[in-house]
Amino acid sequence: MTTTSSSHATRLTIDGERLWQSLMTLAKIGATPKGGCNRQALTELDRQGRDLLTRWCEAEGLTVRFDAIGNLFARRPGRDDTADPVVIGSHIDTQPTGGKFDGCFGVLAALEVIRTLNAQGIETQRPLELVAWTNEEGCRFAPCMMGSGVFVGQLTLDDALSRRDAEGISAGEALAAIGYVGDDAHRPARLAGYLEAHIEQGPILEEEGDTIGVVTGALGIQWFDVTLTGMAAHSGSTPMHLRRNALLGATRVIEAVDAIAMAHQPDGRGTVGACQVLPNSRNVIPGEVTLSVDLRHSDGDVLDAMVAEFRQTLEKIASASDLALAVTQTANNPPQHFHPDCIAAVRRAAQAGGHAYRDIVSGAGHDAVLVAGVAPTAMIFIPCEKGISHNEAEYASPADVAAGADVLLHATLELAQQGA
Ligand SMILES: [Zn+2]
DSSP: OOOOOOSGGGOOOOOHHHHHHHHHHHHTTTBOTTSOBOOOTTSHHHHHHHHHHHHHHHHTTOEEEEOTTOOEEEEEOOSSTTSOOEEEEEEOOOOTTBOSSTTHHHHHHHHHHHHHHHHHTOOOSSOEEEEEESOSSOSSSSSSSHHHHHHHTSSOHHHHHHOBOTTSOBHHHHHHHTTOOOOGGGSOSSOSEEEEEEEOSSSHHHHHTOSEEEEEEEOEEEEEEEEEEOOOEETTTSOGGGOOOHHHHHHHHHHHHHHHHHTTTTTOEEEEEEEEEESOOTTEEOOEEEEEEEEEESSHHHHHHHHHHHHHHHHHHHHHTTOEEEEEEEEEEOOEEOOHHHHHHHHHHHHHTTOOEEEEEEOSOOHHHHHTTTSOEEEEEEOOGGGOOSSTTOOOOHHHHHHHHHHHHHHHHHHHTSOO
């Protein structure tokens, strides 16, 4: 059996057509009229998707198991089968108006890697595990990245299983109803490495004409709820100089959040995405406004500096506008830096395959961002049209899908051939 993949003359190639057909076949389960996919976690359609994926994995001779939160692991033995496995995959649940590629591309690219190795009779030193994480999207059951969150210990199993959807059904009940409750004894205890291929969900690769994003890490995220309280009063009888208009203060906060992010380019992000105005009446001066604030940066120190500037600015705005201020932090995830060896394997695979590539930082959350806390990890991005995702119009080209799977194949081989 050969294990060489480095020379161009004999470079192992995936079957792009087979991968594309698999993506289109999985997308039929939960297909929406506008060409997208609605296959939310732990629904009957999720069960059908899992059934199909299980059949495909078993057809390749993989041993399919599930852990207690329903994460799917499909194992291909290694030459040294006691060695820690290299794990590859993503998720197959979607948003209610999701696309065909978010998550599914990473899982089916992993399947294509295994199909290619099987077709060529290539053994790896380490075992491989294909993974499909449960409930990455978090739209039916919060939080997102539930399966990987339980896997890495960020969330307890009991906590995850007790989360309820809008109908009051718990995640545990829904998981049992689709018949995918497994056992934690089935999941790998330790990972030699984790690689996740994913659509970029942003516009950078397309804009720059690159095919592969070598993902070096993910932005740190801090979330806040800000409440500004003034005085609700009659819009006609209250003179301008006597007003305590909470919405006017809020507009200054929105401007400031944007300015802080703009002052920390290219990686700074600042967003006010939700705003609640009380009493929200045409002829009443707004008495109270609550804003959501989302600040992100790739560098933890810079992010902390952005947050400090944000807090100071808030104080200034509140006192200048004669408003009471309350700030609650609702999330604080530090930036994640992926593992240098895994990043290097992805970069080498992109280069050897002749793909146009660049380093990129993920602005979105992914299962890989959590797994990076417990195992050497990296990600591979491919472009998606106009950066559109979480939308039925989401699209990645067959050529880019094939390129991403090609890079996943060769990066996986590099990690899996290293001595255990
Ligand atoms: Zn995803």
